[in-house]
Amino acid sequence: MKIMEVEGGNQLTGTIRISGAKNATVALIPAAILSDEESTICNIPEITDTKALCDILNLLNVEVKRASESIIINPQKMKNVEIKEEFSKKLRASYYFMGALLGKYKKAVMYFPGGCSIGARPIDLHLKGFEALGAKVTYDNNKYIVEAEELKGANIYLDIASVGATINIMLAAVKAKGKTIIDNAAKEPEIVNIATFLNNMGAKITGAGTSTIKIEGVEYLHKCFHEVIPDRIEAGTYIIMGALCGNSLKIDNVIPEHIDALLSKLEEIGADLEVGSDYVIVSKQNSYKSTTIKTAVYPGFATDMQQAFTVLLTQCSGKSKVVETIFENRFMHVAYLNELGANITIKNQTATIIGKTPLKATNVVATDLRAGAAMVAAALIATGKTTITNVEHILRGYEQIVEKLTSVGAKIAIKEI
Numbered sequence: 349m350k351i352m353e354v355e356g357g358n359q360l361t362g363t364i365r366i367s368g369a370k371n372a373t374v375a376l377i378p379a380a381i382l383s384d385e386e387s388t389i390c391n392i393p394e395i396t397d398t399k400a401l402c403d404i405l406n407l408l409n410v411e412v413k414r415a416s417e418s419i420i421i422n423p424q425k426m427k428n429v430e431i432k433e434e435f436s437k438k439l440r441a442s443y444y445f446m447g448a449l450l451g452k453y454k455k456a457v458m459y460f461p462g463g464c465s466i467g468a469r470p471i472d473l474h475l476k477g478f479e480a481l482g483a484k485v486t487y488d489n490n491k492y493i494v495e496a497e498e499l500k501g502a503n504i505y506l507d508i509a510s511v512g513a514t515i516n517i518m519l520a521a522v523k524a525k526g527k528t529i530i531d532n533a534a535k536e537p538e539i540v541n542i543a544t545f546l547n548n549m550g551a552k553i554t555g556a557g558t559s560t561i562k563i564e565g566v567e568y569l570h571k572c573f574h575e576v577i578p579d580r581i582e583a584g585t586y587i588i589m590g591a592l593c594g595n596s597l598k599i600d601n602v603i604p605e606h607i608d609a610l611l612s613k614l615e616e617i618g619a620d621l622e623v624g625s626d627y628v629i630v631s632k633q634n635s636y637k638s639t640t641i642k643t644a645v646y647p648g649f650a651t652d653m654q655q656a657f658t659v660l661l662t663q664c665s666g667k668s669k670v671v672e673t674i675f676e677n678r679f680m681h682v683a684y685l686n687e688l689g690a691n692i693t694i695k696n697q698t699a700t701i702i703g704k705t706p707l708k709a710t711n712v713v714a715t716d717l718r719a720g721a722a723m724v725a726a727a728l729i730a731t732g733k734t735t736i737t738n739v740e741h742i743l744r745g746y747e748q749i750v751e752k753l754t755s756v757g758a759k760i761a762i763k764e765i
Contacts, residue, residue, distance in 0.1 A: 350743075352736040352750070354727035355759035356709055359632075360590060362756035363598040366583045367393040367747040368417070368576030372538040374441035375515045376545055376576060377401040377421070378448045381410060382522055383549050385571035386422035392576060393417075393747040396740065400438040404431060404445060430457040433490065437462035439744065443471055443512065446494060447519035450483060455495040473510050477517035480504045481524055501526030501565055509534045509645045514561070515542055521563045522551045528563040535559065536646040537606050541577045548572035580606040581652045582746060583628070585721045587611075588656045589753075590630030591619045592663065592729050597756060599628045609649040613641055613657070617664055638666035638703065643674050655681045655722035661701040662690040663729070670699040681719035684712040688726050688734070709734040714741045721746065728758060 368391035378401065380387045392398060394417075402419075405412050408429060411422040428449055436442040436459040449456035461471070475485045475494070480503075483496040501524050506513055514534040521528035533539070535557055543556030549572045552564035583602045590597035591614060604611065604623050611628070614621060617636045622629040638661070643651040651674035661668040662685065672678045679699055682692045687710050691702040709732030714720025720742035727734035736742075739762060742749060753760050 349737070349765055350739045350762050351765055352724070352739045352742070352760065352762050354724060354734045354736065356707070356727055356730040356732060356734060358593070358728070358757050358759055359595045360593050360597045360728070360753070360756045360758060361595040363600050364586050364752050364756055366578045366586070366599060366601040367391070369538055369541070369579040369581075370395060370397060370745045371511070371536070371579075371581070372541045372576050373398060374401060374439065375444050375538065375542050376574070377405070377419070378441075378444035379519055379542055379545060380421040381405070381408065381423045381426060381445075381448050382452055382519065382546070383423060383569045383571065385424070385569075386411075386420055387549065387571055388418055388420050388573045389545070390418040390573070390575050392419045393579070395747050396744050397439050397441065400435070401441070403438075404435050404442060407431065407435060428453040428455060431459065433459035436460065440512075443474065444516060444519060446474065446492065447478070447516035450478060450494050450496070451499070451520045451523050454497065454499060457491065457493050460490050460492070471512070473506055473508065473513035474516045477504050477506075477513060478520055481517075481520055481528065483520075499524035501528040501563070503529045504531065506530065506532045509559070511536050511539065514539055518543065518546070518553065518561065518563060521565065522546055522553070522569070523567065524563075524565040526565055528565070530561040530563075531559065533559055533561045534645060537577055537580065537603070545572070545574045548574055578603055581650060581718070583607060584610045584650070584653045585656050585725070585746070586752075587614070587628050587630050588653075588660050589725050589728060591632060591660055592725060594630050594632050597630050599630070600626070602626055602628055604628065609647060610653055610657070613639060613649065617660075636660070636664040638664045638668040640669040640671070642671040645674070651675060651678060652718050654678065655718045656725050658682070658692070658699060658701060659685065659722050659725040662692070662703050662705050662707065662726075664701075664703045666703065668701040668703065670701070672697045672699075680715040681722045684723060685726055687712065688730055706731065708732060711735045711737070714738040717741050717745045724749070724753075724760070
């Protein structure tokens, strides 16, 4: 088992370069199997989710080569086999193979996906989308069998603007006959990145990044070269850390437009920010004002940024609130923040934070990926040495987090126990 030890009270100064987006990477890798030739994806982060997806590619007899930050995927000898639970349970995004296999072979067999326990997270919208395209869905002992004699374009309305459902339906529809229209589609930048990848292979997708996506089915997808966009959640996490303990901390390789909601809230509380074309420089301020944030689908305040921002709110004077509207179990970090010295109460889906409170080191748990990032942020400003367990969650989504933070002055290490 791995633990992370963080010695608090150190100033962060220097430059942190942001890696490729986890939430794009985990869909791009399954999307690559739709190609009839090999494809190359660069700026791939070295995280455990990437490895888990490559393990599934190996199971499917897909040739995978890693070269520096790139991955070359060749599906020409691919076999459509059942994706067993030992593979699917490692990450939520394994479900993208369902849409990709259905789109390519008209059949997908896999077990229910895993991932962080942050709420019910059903995949009903994905399955309804597949059925609208002509597939039959059978559920048997935690295993899904999705198959169709033929996939035909359809008009699909999503009850919720789900990122996962939008992408999965897009994957299934790329080779379907005729036109598919997804209404109330999610608008996240990662969706645009995946649509661009598919279009680079010869797909005909328009409207990605808007609420209506149109897909004209094609028969063949060719080789292409594609780049993963920078990770907006990783960028936001480090910017928040800079607001907590930075001194001209530069967060590089950022697309500021992707984190407008976060930057607006940081300015509102009084953060010192310099926003460039592809970077943000941030320094800690002695005084921050309280505020209220409400999570929302993009371009609103990202639910994945909420936990780390809650840490910053403990250092704001007065009463702040976090209203969580996306997942019903996304406050598991709060109990541990309170153990560190925060004053936070939860009622329904709202956390109320009374600040400013000093934090003191103790032993905490990374209950999920983003809660783990919040624990790191809190540990950086806590007096003493904080020990974080379940750090495997953190390593799922933050490439070289120890090396990046160490390079700018943090005292942080991962140990095996």
